[in-house]
Amino acid sequence: MLLIDCPWCGPRSEREFRCGGESHIVRPETPDAVDDAAWADYLFYRHNTKGVSFERWLHRFGCGRWFNVARATTDHRLAAVYGMTDPRPELEDGR
């Protein structure tokens, strides 16, 4: 069970949060203009990294805010916590 450092509330138990899956998924600006393959990609295709996963998390039982987390899928180390609309951070050596 993770200890997650909510940007607003500080470190809290994972039980207060909900994971929203992979982050930085871009919703097509004009969905009508994209083909079925591109729309399926947006809906379903996700990375499955052995390494750092960039994810959205919601502090559901706390401040109610969404934010981003960089989590190592091999050992659950949380490498970074950053704002919902911030870009993916540069991490040293993927650790």
Place this chain on the structure above:
Amino acid sequence: MAEIVAPRTSEIGVGIGKVRLLADDVETRLGAALGLQVPAAGRRTSNGALSCIRQGPAEWLLVGEQDLVCAALDRVAERFSDDVCLAVDMSDGAVVTNLVGARAVERLAAYCDLDLDPTAFGIDHATRTRFGDVSVTLARLADGDSYWLIGDQSHAPYIDRLLDHGAPTR
């Protein structure tokens, strides 16, 4: 039935107000409307009659007598009438449980993952957190020894059930 050692009172109908704002210079203006200093993240402030708890970056809970809370909500709506403002009377939607005494922490720790040590959650600390499987606002009150546990009124029987489950008895 053995007596449960963790005195508490639960009330429905305590004045509870909810304020959400999208505006500039919020702290000063909100403070002026409420008549108290607006709290920082994870804190409660009070002017004796009205308390304010910061639940999120732009979200506040007001607690006090219902008339005072409603009046405060009106003042907030007025002051922020040119901004985006939701100032809602939630008095009928909430239950406030007052937990008192040394055993209170033990009861809270059974259902809540917060670090409740006074050095981590001191007087006037207040936050939304998880209690069993429901969301509550928890505040340590000024005497240091008692707490507000504020939840949805429809969860009152569930909260009571948890507070009684496995509680130490005489």
Place this chain on the structure above:
Amino acid sequence: MSGTRVAGGVAIDRSHRLDFRWAGKQYRGFAGDTLASALLADGVRLFGRSFKYHRPRGLIAAGLDEPNAIVQIERGAATIPNLKAPYIELYDQLDAQPVNAWPSLGFDLMAVNGLFKRFIPAAFYYKTFMWPNWLLFEPLIRKAAGLGRAPQERDPDLYSQTSAHCDVLVVGGGIAGLAAALAAGRRGERVILATGGALWGGRLAGSDQLVEGQPATDWIAHTLAELDTLPNVLRRNRMLATGHYDQGLVALCERMTDHLPIDARIGPRQRLWHVRAGQVILATGAFERPLVFANNDLPGVMLAGAATAYLHRYGVLVGQNIVVATNNDSGWHAAMSLAQGGARIAAIVDARPSPATSLLAAAEALDITVRCGTAPEKAVGGKQVRAVDVARLDAASRLTGRTERLVCDTLLMSGGWNPAVHLHSQAGGALRLDPAQHSFMPAALPGSPSIGAAAGDFAIKTSLAAARGTEFVPVSTPIRPLWSLARTAEPDPLAWVDFQNDVTAADVALAARENFRSVEHLKRYTTLGMASDQGKTSNVNGIGILSQFLGRPMEAIGTTRFRPPYDPTTIGVFAGHRIGDGLAPRRRLALDAWHVAAGAKLEEYGGWMRPVAYLQEGETEAQAVAREVIAVRTRVGLFEASPLGKIEVKGPDAARFLDRIYVNTISTLKDGRCRYGVMLDENGTIFDDGVVTRLADDHFLVGTTSGHASAIAEILEEWLQCEWVDLRVLVQDVTTCWAVLTVAGPKARDVLQTLEGTIDWSASAFPHMQHRAGLIAGMNARVARVSFSGELSYEVSVPWRQADRLGERLTAAGAVHGLTPFGIEALMTMRIEKGFLHVGSETDGTTQPQDVGFAAVLANKKSDFVGRRSTRRPDSLRGDRRQLVGVAVDGPLPVEPGAHVVTPGREDAIGSEGWITSSAWSPTIGAPVALAMVNGGAARMGETVKIWDLGTWRKGRIVPPCRYDPDGSRLNG
């Protein structure tokens, strides 16, 4: 010859005698005894019969690594199977029974299995008992297998949980753990110290070995006393760490009452702790390895360290004439301790050719026979050991030459020590093989150091230094590894590795021969390590034997994955309060008491207890429902709709936002108007439906299905925070602030008009699908004229605590009109008559808006919204998708929802045309009504169909969904 009680025993209180039962006989012990120590003291040797072959078995260990003495305690609802006798604290009137033996331990008929051992080795069930059908044999095999009986009644005990935080969690109450806790405590850190057993001091409990100049017992007592003066230190015994998770989280199971007499127990039986620690210090000790040789499972063959433990802790000498077989120094230490305690040590047999001269001298001083370079070949005896045959070892550690028979009543074995690395590994710590100890040691793990025996350090001085924070390298005398003792390369078929699952050294070789060469395959193929002791005395021996057999180094083979729980942990403690009504918050309506008084039968719908129907004197449920429907259709009814979701959405961009959320266009809604809206997920699936009301230009009230409000509010926030961050909108769920009473029926207006208030109820002033706010009988009210029943209907919302008052007023006003309370079943019947959608009944995970009559709405919406693109996939555009239709069923009874709809003539074909989604008896039209989702249904009006209804073929006709008032004149009245 067997065990006796002697002097000493730090755990027991000789002034306090306890009575208990074992295998139907009365026994006595002392407070502080375990079931094992008390029985040993009384000369009991036979504790069980093995799992498969029903071989007689006795204790080998003194703790939770015990694989043989598996017992069941108490009876009825209180019975608990699968407990290890050394881990059961004795209490007055304890009733314990052996398992897996009938009619008795001494005379077990199933021992005949042992005669067929050749035919039922490991994994026999993959190769035999298959023809003609393995299911014929499975029940017999299952009945013959299993230790203990599962309770047949509900667990009567209460369990609780708690959360705790500290700077340092010390797991393990031996010398190292005590020192670490004291050091941290003295530094002012918040410390939690936990040990799984009742005793403090670990392997040195009750020992007079010197620790920093004091006898161990004194050092332990002084340390405990000082710990108790520190308010920042919490110490608990009977608290076993069961799992080590991420970021310093450790789960521990505290046994609160298991050690007390049954009638003295109050409160929760066990409590699960979730401790979040800044640092987790693992002082979890080490487990001794058995030696693997023929008949090493005879009662009386035990681990050397266990014998010492029984002496020091409980004052029990395990035997009268003891031989010690060892490959390391600790076996000698055990022999000396036992000799000091009054035991006769017949011989020490050391596999090493040259043990330390100090050891040899000590043995000589006590006149103990010594054999070096020698190891046991076979234990001799029937139901207990009476001798051991030993032989010399050649350079390849194979037995060779003459055997010598040593008479004994007890054989103590020590094959080395395995640090308890379970918690270290669970948290991701790596292991390395120590070349001197031939054991797996913990490699460095940031945030969780291992100290003492858990780190392979068996020396007091260095353990204490590590506990206090000094770096060190453990130094130890090399052992002589003996994985399996035999004369040839073939392991002995009667040399036991996993005692509880009856796995032999030959089984390990069998697995390797059958190409199950990885350690994970070895485990599952042979079941080695899969019993309730989780391989604590067998895993490493198994890896060693496999290593020898394959010629592969142990570190290359590795260990199996360590997973929580560390020791079997009762399921109840993981449930805690989440039982019965504590499993999910169960909510009650504002007028709950009134509904019950009016005869309501309540059931749970979406987490709320709601009236199914109001049963009057002598009525069946069906009759009540029919009566209620007729009352609403002909007069007026009252329904509580409080669980309907109500979400305030406010801001200059509110309308734009809602346009992106709903299939329908919301921005064109005028103030005071309502619109029925459907919400999709991005996959185009219908997710929720409800009525949206515009209160003002920038202010909307979003209605959701009952019980769905907080989920929808969360979705709205998600879009605003993650995707459309520039929209200026605020969202607030206000569902439980407002109680909602629905007044429905042709007389609804008449009833409401008699209440004093500010709302104009007349048809022209308050048309259908509109909203008014005002005062009703002095109460703040919001009224929506919307209908799910199809009659003239008003949903009246007042602040929750004023529901009683509104209810009273309405009941009084409605009496003259025959106002009738109606429940969910009546409402569902009426909406089915009207062909109104119910999300979750007509819709499933594939249903899109065009399937249920919203094709036009979809086509008319010009701007993008959530899920729109997904309704334009090829599959979404198929003409033969399942579509919402009505089915006129040939009566008299309604069909079951889920019944498949089939074209006549194709009753035997595979597949169907769809299924019934909702069904009811309609008192309004006097026939069964149903809704269904049928392939291409919209184009099949009038078609005859067959319906497979719970084993009978029924006939029906596809009709439009709405069977009552299709032009809506009653709605618009």
